[in-house]
Amino acid sequence: MLEVADLRVEFRTDEGRVAAVRGVSYQLSRGEVLGIVGESGSGKSVTSLATMGLLAGSSRVSGSVRLGGTELLGASDKELSRVRGQRIAMIFQDPMTSLNPVYPVGYQVAEAIRAHHDVTRDAARRRAVELLDAVSIPNPTERVNNYPHELSGGMRQRVVIAIAMANSPDVIIADEPTTALDVTVQAQILDALRIARVQTGAAMLLITHDLGVIAGQADRVLVMYAGRVVEAGTAEEIFYAPRMPYTLGLLGSQPRLDVRAQRLHPISGAPPSALTLPPGCPFAPRCPLAAPVCEAEEPLLTGTNGHLAACHFSDQLVGLEPGDLFRPVSQDTTL
Ligand SMILES: Nc1ncnc2c1ncn2[C@@H]1O[C@H](COP(=O)(O)OP(=O)(O)OP(=O)(O)O)[C@@H](O)[C@H]1O
Numbered sequence: 602m603l604e605v606a607d608l609r610v611e612f613r614t615d616e617g618r619v620a621a622v623r624g625v626s627y628q629l630s631r632g633e634v635l636g637i638v639g640e641s642g643s644g645k646s647v648t649s650l651a652t653m654g655l656l657a658g659s660s661r662v663s664g665s666v667r668l669g670g671t672e673l674l675g676a677s678d679k680e681l682s683r684v685r686g687q688r689i690a691m692i693f694q695d696p697m698t699s700l701n702p703v704y705p706v707g708y709q710v711a712e713a714i715r716a717h718h719d720v721t722r723d724a725a726r727r728r729a730v731e732l733l734d735a736v737s738i739p740n741p742t743e744r745v746n747n748y749p750h751e752l753s754g755g756m757r758q759r760v761v762i763a764i765a766m767a768n769s770p771d772v773i774i775a776d777e778p779t780t781a782l783d784v785t786v787q788a789q790i791l792d793a794l795r796i797a798r799v800q801t802g803a804a805m806l807l808i809t810h811d812l813g814v815i816a817g818q819a820d821r822v823l824v825m826y827a828g829r830v831v832e833a834g835t836a837e838e839i840f841y842a843p844r845m846p847y848t849l850g851l852l853g854s855q856p857r858l859d860v861r862a863q864r865l866h867p868i869s870g871a872p873p874s875a876l877t878l879p880p881g882c883p884f885a886p887r888c889p890l891a892a893p894v895c896e897a898e899e900p901l902l903t904g905t906n907g908h909l910a911a912c913h914f915s916d917q918l919v920g921l922e923p924g925d926l927f928r929p930v931s932q933d934t935t936l
Protein backbone atom coordinates (compact mmCIF):
# COMPACT_ATOMS: atom_id res chain seq x y z
CA MET A 602 0.00 0.00 0.00
CA LEU A 603 2.56 2.56 1.20
CA GLU A 604 6.23 1.93 0.58
CA VAL A 605 8.85 4.32 1.91
CA ALA A 606 12.46 3.64 1.00
CA ASP A 607 15.62 5.34 2.23
CA LEU A 608 13.80 8.55 3.13
CA ARG A 609 16.21 11.35 4.03
CA VAL A 610 15.36 14.86 5.14
CA GLU A 611 17.83 17.64 5.76
CA PHE A 612 17.02 21.19 6.86
CA ARG A 613 19.27 24.12 6.13
CA THR A 614 19.34 26.39 9.15
CA ASP A 615 21.47 29.35 10.24
CA GLU A 616 23.44 27.04 12.51
CA GLY A 617 24.08 24.49 9.77
CA ARG A 618 22.50 21.41 8.31
CA VAL A 619 20.09 19.42 10.41
CA ALA A 620 19.92 15.75 9.47
CA ALA A 621 16.36 15.16 10.71
CA VAL A 622 15.67 11.86 8.94
CA ARG A 623 18.53 9.61 7.92
CA GLY A 624 17.44 6.77 5.68
CA VAL A 625 14.09 5.56 6.98
CA SER A 626 12.37 2.68 5.17
CA TYR A 627 9.06 1.05 5.97
CA GLN A 628 6.11 -0.64 4.36
CA LEU A 629 2.50 -0.44 5.29
CA SER A 630 0.13 -3.15 4.08
CA ARG A 631 -3.60 -2.78 3.63
CA GLY A 632 -5.38 -2.55 7.00
CA GLU A 633 -2.15 -2.78 8.97
CA VAL A 634 -1.23 -0.52 11.92
CA LEU A 635 2.41 0.51 12.08
CA GLY A 636 3.51 2.29 15.26
CA ILE A 637 6.43 4.74 15.27
CA VAL A 638 7.90 5.53 18.70
CA GLY A 639 10.86 7.55 19.88
CA GLU A 640 11.72 10.50 22.09
CA SER A 641 11.07 14.09 21.11
CA GLY A 642 13.22 15.14 18.16
CA SER A 643 13.85 11.61 16.86
CA GLY A 644 12.34 12.49 13.48
CA LYS A 645 8.87 10.96 13.74
CA SER A 646 6.91 14.00 12.57
CA VAL A 647 9.38 14.96 9.87
CA THR A 648 9.13 11.38 8.54
CA SER A 649 5.35 11.64 8.31
CA LEU A 650 5.35 15.17 6.87
CA ALA A 651 7.84 14.10 4.20
CA THR A 652 5.62 11.12 3.39
CA MET A 653 2.75 13.55 2.78
CA GLY A 654 4.90 16.02 0.84
CA LEU A 655 4.18 18.65 3.48
CA LEU A 656 7.64 20.05 4.17
CA ALA A 657 8.59 23.64 3.47
CA GLY A 658 11.26 25.00 1.15
CA SER A 659 14.22 24.88 3.55
CA SER A 660 14.21 21.08 3.48
CA ARG A 661 15.91 18.64 1.17
CA VAL A 662 14.06 15.35 0.83
CA SER A 663 15.33 12.27 -0.97
CA GLY A 664 14.42 8.62 -1.24
CA SER A 665 11.12 7.21 -2.37
CA VAL A 666 7.52 7.31 -1.15
CA ARG A 667 5.20 5.09 -3.17
CA LEU A 668 1.48 4.88 -2.59
CA GLY A 669 -0.09 1.92 -4.40
CA GLY A 670 2.88 1.95 -6.76
CA THR A 671 2.78 5.70 -7.56
CA GLU A 672 5.80 7.78 -6.59
CA LEU A 673 4.83 10.77 -4.44
CA LEU A 674 8.27 12.31 -3.86
CA GLY A 675 8.67 15.04 -6.43
CA ALA A 676 5.00 14.92 -7.47
CA SER A 677 3.37 18.27 -8.27
CA ASP A 678 1.21 20.12 -5.76
CA LYS A 679 -1.80 19.35 -7.89
CA GLU A 680 -1.11 15.61 -7.85
CA LEU A 681 -0.37 15.70 -4.13
CA SER A 682 -3.51 17.59 -3.19
CA ARG A 683 -5.52 14.85 -4.88
CA VAL A 684 -3.74 12.27 -2.74
CA ARG A 685 -4.03 14.18 0.54
CA GLY A 686 -7.40 13.83 2.16
CA GLN A 687 -8.63 11.39 -0.42
CA ARG A 688 -6.02 8.62 -0.24
CA ILE A 689 -3.96 9.67 2.78
CA ALA A 690 -5.55 11.46 5.72
CA MET A 691 -3.63 13.05 8.54
CA ILE A 692 -4.53 13.57 12.21
CA PHE A 693 -2.34 15.83 14.34
CA GLN A 694 -1.82 16.29 18.07
CA ASP A 695 -3.81 19.49 18.37
CA PRO A 696 -7.23 19.27 16.70
CA MET A 697 -7.46 23.08 16.70
CA THR A 698 -4.73 23.21 14.05
CA SER A 699 -6.79 20.95 11.77
CA LEU A 700 -10.19 22.57 12.33
CA ASN A 701 -11.22 25.99 11.11
CA PRO A 702 -12.49 28.02 14.09
CA VAL A 703 -15.02 30.01 12.04
CA TYR A 704 -17.09 27.13 10.60
CA PRO A 705 -19.40 24.65 12.36
CA VAL A 706 -17.85 21.19 12.63
CA GLY A 707 -20.59 19.51 10.55
CA TYR A 708 -19.91 21.91 7.71
CA GLN A 709 -16.21 21.05 7.87
CA VAL A 710 -16.89 17.31 7.68
CA ALA A 711 -19.32 17.87 4.80
CA GLU A 712 -16.79 20.04 2.95
CA ALA A 713 -14.16 17.28 3.26
CA ILE A 714 -16.65 14.94 1.54
CA ARG A 715 -17.57 17.48 -1.15
CA ALA A 716 -13.92 18.32 -1.90
CA HIS A 717 -13.46 14.92 -3.48
CA HIS A 718 -16.99 13.74 -4.34
CA ASP A 719 -19.76 15.12 -6.45
CA VAL A 720 -22.62 14.97 -3.94
CA THR A 721 -25.35 17.43 -2.95
CA ARG A 722 -25.03 19.57 0.16
CA ASP A 723 -27.86 17.62 1.77
CA ALA A 724 -26.26 14.26 1.11
CA ALA A 725 -22.90 15.50 2.42
CA ARG A 726 -24.58 16.82 5.55
CA ARG A 727 -26.36 13.52 6.17
CA ARG A 728 -23.08 11.69 5.73
CA ALA A 729 -21.39 14.13 8.13
CA VAL A 730 -23.95 13.26 10.83
CA GLU A 731 -23.34 9.55 10.20
CA LEU A 732 -19.58 10.02 10.54
CA LEU A 733 -19.88 12.04 13.75
CA ASP A 734 -22.12 9.30 15.08
CA ALA A 735 -19.57 6.64 14.05
CA VAL A 736 -16.85 8.30 16.16
CA SER A 737 -19.27 8.40 19.14
CA ILE A 738 -20.15 12.07 19.24
CA PRO A 739 -23.39 12.25 21.24
CA ASN A 740 -26.38 13.95 19.59
CA PRO A 741 -24.62 14.33 16.25
CA THR A 742 -27.65 15.98 14.59
CA GLU A 743 -27.27 18.88 17.02
CA ARG A 744 -23.50 18.77 17.34
CA VAL A 745 -23.01 19.36 13.60
CA ASN A 746 -23.95 22.98 14.24
CA ASN A 747 -21.34 23.51 16.97
CA TYR A 748 -18.20 25.51 16.37
CA PRO A 749 -14.90 23.89 17.37
CA HIS A 750 -14.55 26.05 20.49
CA GLU A 751 -17.90 24.74 21.77
CA LEU A 752 -16.52 21.18 21.94
CA SER A 753 -14.07 19.61 24.36
CA GLY A 754 -10.59 18.64 23.17
CA GLY A 755 -11.58 14.98 22.94
CA MET A 756 -14.72 15.81 20.93
CA ARG A 757 -12.70 18.02 18.59
CA GLN A 758 -10.25 15.18 17.97
CA ARG A 759 -13.24 12.93 17.13
CA VAL A 760 -14.35 15.50 14.55
CA VAL A 761 -10.87 15.43 13.03
CA ILE A 762 -11.09 11.63 12.89
CA ALA A 763 -14.51 11.91 11.20
CA ILE A 764 -12.93 14.23 8.61
CA ALA A 765 -10.12 11.72 8.10
CA MET A 766 -12.75 9.02 7.45
CA ALA A 767 -14.77 11.18 5.07
CA ASN A 768 -13.13 9.92 1.92
CA SER A 769 -12.32 6.36 2.95
CA PRO A 770 -8.57 6.90 2.69
CA ASP A 771 -6.13 4.06 2.08
CA VAL A 772 -3.80 5.37 4.77
CA ILE A 773 -4.41 7.37 7.96
CA ILE A 774 -1.36 9.02 9.52
CA ALA A 775 -1.98 9.93 13.17
CA ASP A 776 0.84 11.98 14.72
CA GLU A 777 0.54 12.05 18.53
CA PRO A 778 -3.27 11.97 18.25
CA THR A 779 -3.81 11.53 21.99
CA THR A 780 -0.86 13.41 23.50
CA ALA A 781 -2.84 16.54 24.37
CA LEU A 782 -5.60 14.57 26.12
CA ASP A 783 -5.95 13.02 29.55
CA VAL A 784 -5.72 9.26 29.97
CA THR A 785 -9.44 8.34 29.91
CA VAL A 786 -10.07 10.48 26.84
CA GLN A 787 -6.96 8.98 25.24
CA ALA A 788 -8.51 5.53 25.40
CA GLN A 789 -11.72 6.82 23.78
CA ILE A 790 -9.79 8.48 20.97
CA LEU A 791 -7.86 5.26 20.35
CA ASP A 792 -11.25 3.53 20.10
CA ALA A 793 -12.46 6.13 17.61
CA LEU A 794 -9.29 5.56 15.57
CA ARG A 795 -9.97 1.84 15.59
CA ILE A 796 -13.51 2.47 14.32
CA ALA A 797 -12.12 4.75 11.60
CA ARG A 798 -9.75 2.02 10.53
CA VAL A 799 -12.30 -0.75 10.50
CA GLN A 800 -14.96 1.30 8.67
CA THR A 801 -12.59 2.58 5.98
CA GLY A 802 -10.24 -0.41 5.77
CA ALA A 803 -7.36 2.08 5.93
CA ALA A 804 -3.86 1.21 7.03
CA MET A 805 -2.56 3.42 9.82
CA LEU A 806 0.70 5.00 10.84
CA LEU A 807 0.39 5.67 14.58
CA ILE A 808 3.11 8.04 15.80
CA THR A 809 3.72 8.60 19.50
CA HIS A 810 6.43 9.01 22.12
CA ASP A 811 4.33 6.80 24.42
CA LEU A 812 4.72 3.04 24.07
CA GLY A 813 1.49 2.63 26.02
CA VAL A 814 -0.48 4.16 23.14
CA ILE A 815 0.96 1.64 20.70
CA ALA A 816 0.45 -1.42 22.90
CA GLY A 817 -2.71 -3.18 21.80
CA GLN A 818 -2.99 -1.01 18.68
CA ALA A 819 0.01 -1.62 16.46
CA ASP A 820 0.76 -4.77 14.49
CA ARG A 821 4.33 -3.71 13.89
CA VAL A 822 6.52 -1.03 15.47
CA LEU A 823 9.43 1.13 14.36
CA VAL A 824 11.60 2.62 17.09
CA MET A 825 13.33 5.83 15.99
CA TYR A 826 16.38 7.52 17.43
CA ALA A 827 18.33 10.46 16.01
CA GLY A 828 16.56 10.32 12.66
CA ARG A 829 16.98 6.60 12.09
CA VAL A 830 15.03 3.44 12.68
CA VAL A 831 16.99 1.63 15.40
CA GLU A 832 14.62 -1.30 15.84
CA ALA A 833 11.74 -2.72 13.83
CA GLY A 834 9.57 -5.72 14.55
CA THR A 835 6.15 -6.99 15.47
CA ALA A 836 4.59 -5.37 18.55
CA GLU A 837 5.23 -8.67 20.35
CA GLU A 838 8.95 -8.57 19.51
CA ILE A 839 9.37 -4.92 20.48
CA PHE A 840 7.58 -5.27 23.81
CA TYR A 841 8.81 -8.70 24.87
CA ALA A 842 12.10 -9.30 23.09
CA PRO A 843 13.74 -5.96 22.23
CA ARG A 844 17.18 -6.17 20.63
CA MET A 845 18.29 -2.55 20.97
CA PRO A 846 19.18 -1.07 24.38
CA TYR A 847 17.27 2.10 23.49
CA THR A 848 14.02 0.13 23.11
CA LEU A 849 14.62 -1.61 26.44
CA GLY A 850 15.24 1.82 27.99
CA LEU A 851 11.98 3.17 26.58
CA LEU A 852 10.14 0.19 28.03
CA GLY A 853 11.71 0.92 31.42
CA SER A 854 10.87 4.62 31.25
CA GLN A 855 7.12 4.29 31.14
CA PRO A 856 4.76 2.97 33.77
CA ARG A 857 2.81 -0.07 32.75
CA LEU A 858 -0.89 0.01 33.47
CA ASP A 859 -0.94 -3.72 34.15
CA VAL A 860 1.78 -3.74 36.82
CA ARG A 861 1.37 -2.34 40.33
CA ALA A 862 4.18 -1.00 42.52
CA GLN A 863 6.82 -0.93 39.86
CA ARG A 864 10.06 0.98 39.69
CA LEU A 865 10.87 2.88 36.56
CA HIS A 866 14.29 2.55 34.96
CA PRO A 867 14.59 5.58 32.72
CA ILE A 868 17.36 6.29 30.21
CA SER A 869 19.65 8.98 31.55
CA GLY A 870 20.83 11.88 29.42
CA ALA A 871 19.20 13.43 26.39
CA PRO A 872 19.17 12.62 22.67
CA PRO A 873 21.92 14.26 20.61
CA SER A 874 21.26 17.42 18.64
CA ALA A 875 20.49 16.67 15.00
CA LEU A 876 23.00 19.42 14.18
CA THR A 877 25.99 17.67 15.71
CA LEU A 878 25.49 13.93 15.60
CA PRO A 879 28.41 12.03 17.09
CA PRO A 880 30.22 9.55 14.85
CA GLY A 881 29.24 5.97 15.54
CA CYS A 882 26.02 4.95 17.23
CA PRO A 883 24.12 8.08 18.30
CA PHE A 884 22.78 6.24 21.35
CA ALA A 885 26.28 5.22 22.56
CA PRO A 886 26.73 8.17 24.99
CA ARG A 887 23.61 7.02 26.91
CA CYS A 888 24.01 3.28 26.44
CA PRO A 889 25.07 1.02 29.33
CA LEU A 890 26.40 -1.55 26.83
CA ALA A 891 28.51 0.93 24.83
CA ALA A 892 32.00 -0.23 23.90
CA PRO A 893 34.70 1.44 21.75
CA VAL A 894 33.26 -0.08 18.57
CA CYS A 895 29.98 1.78 19.21
CA GLU A 896 31.68 5.16 19.11
CA ALA A 897 33.61 4.23 15.98
CA GLU A 898 30.96 2.63 13.81
CA GLU A 899 27.25 3.32 13.43
CA PRO A 900 25.64 -0.14 13.43
CA LEU A 901 23.52 -1.20 10.48
CA LEU A 902 19.87 -2.11 10.90
CA THR A 903 20.01 -5.88 10.54
CA GLY A 904 18.26 -9.02 11.70
CA THR A 905 16.17 -11.94 10.59
CA ASN A 906 12.50 -12.46 9.74
CA GLY A 907 11.70 -8.78 9.87
CA HIS A 908 12.93 -8.22 13.44
CA LEU A 909 15.71 -5.70 12.86
CA ALA A 910 17.96 -3.81 15.26
CA ALA A 911 20.82 -1.35 14.87
CA CYS A 912 23.14 -2.46 17.65
CA HIS A 913 26.54 -4.13 17.76
CA PHE A 914 25.43 -6.06 20.82
CA SER A 915 21.86 -7.11 19.96
CA ASP A 916 22.55 -10.68 21.00
CA GLN A 917 23.43 -9.62 24.53
CA LEU A 918 19.92 -8.27 25.06
CA VAL A 919 18.27 -11.67 24.96
CA GLY A 920 16.28 -12.14 28.16
CA LEU A 921 17.28 -8.79 29.74
CA GLU A 922 14.82 -6.58 31.63
CA PRO A 923 15.11 -2.76 31.74
CA GLY A 924 16.39 -3.00 35.32
CA ASP A 925 19.33 -5.17 34.18
CA LEU A 926 20.74 -2.27 32.13
CA PHE A 927 19.27 0.95 33.43
CA ARG A 928 19.35 2.33 36.96
CA PRO A 929 16.06 2.76 38.81
CA VAL A 930 14.72 6.23 39.28
CA SER A 931 16.07 7.67 42.52
CA GLN A 932 13.75 7.44 45.54
CA ASP A 933 15.62 10.30 47.18
CA THR A 934 13.59 13.43 46.55
CA THR A 935 15.46 15.83 48.82
CA LEU A 936 16.74 18.91 47.03
N1 LIG B 1 11.55 23.13 9.92
C1 LIG B 1 12.61 22.68 10.56
N2 LIG B 1 13.81 23.30 10.47
C2 LIG B 1 14.89 22.82 11.11
N3 LIG B 1 14.90 21.71 11.87
C3 LIG B 1 13.75 21.04 11.99
C4 LIG B 1 12.55 21.48 11.36
N4 LIG B 1 11.55 20.61 11.68
C5 LIG B 1 12.11 19.68 12.48
N5 LIG B 1 13.44 19.94 12.68
C6 LIG B 1 14.37 19.11 13.46
O1 LIG B 1 14.29 17.79 12.99
C7 LIG B 1 14.42 16.85 14.08
C8 LIG B 1 13.24 15.90 14.08
O2 LIG B 1 12.05 16.60 14.42
P1 LIG B 1 10.62 15.92 14.53
O3 LIG B 1 9.65 17.02 14.65
O4 LIG B 1 10.42 14.95 13.44
O5 LIG B 1 10.72 15.13 15.90
P2 LIG B 1 9.61 14.23 16.58
O6 LIG B 1 10.20 12.87 16.71
O7 LIG B 1 8.33 14.35 15.87
O8 LIG B 1 9.52 14.87 18.03
P3 LIG B 1 8.24 15.21 18.95
O9 LIG B 1 8.00 13.99 19.77
O10 LIG B 1 8.74 16.35 19.78
O11 LIG B 1 7.11 15.58 18.08
C9 LIG B 1 14.53 17.69 15.33
O12 LIG B 1 15.90 17.78 15.65
C10 LIG B 1 13.98 19.02 14.92
O13 LIG B 1 14.57 20.06 15.67
Ligand SMILES: [Mg+2]
Binds near residue numbers: 645646647776777
Ligand atom coordinates in the same frame (compact mmCIF):
# COMPACT_ATOMS: atom_id res chain seq x y z
MG1 LIG C 1 6.46 15.17 16.38
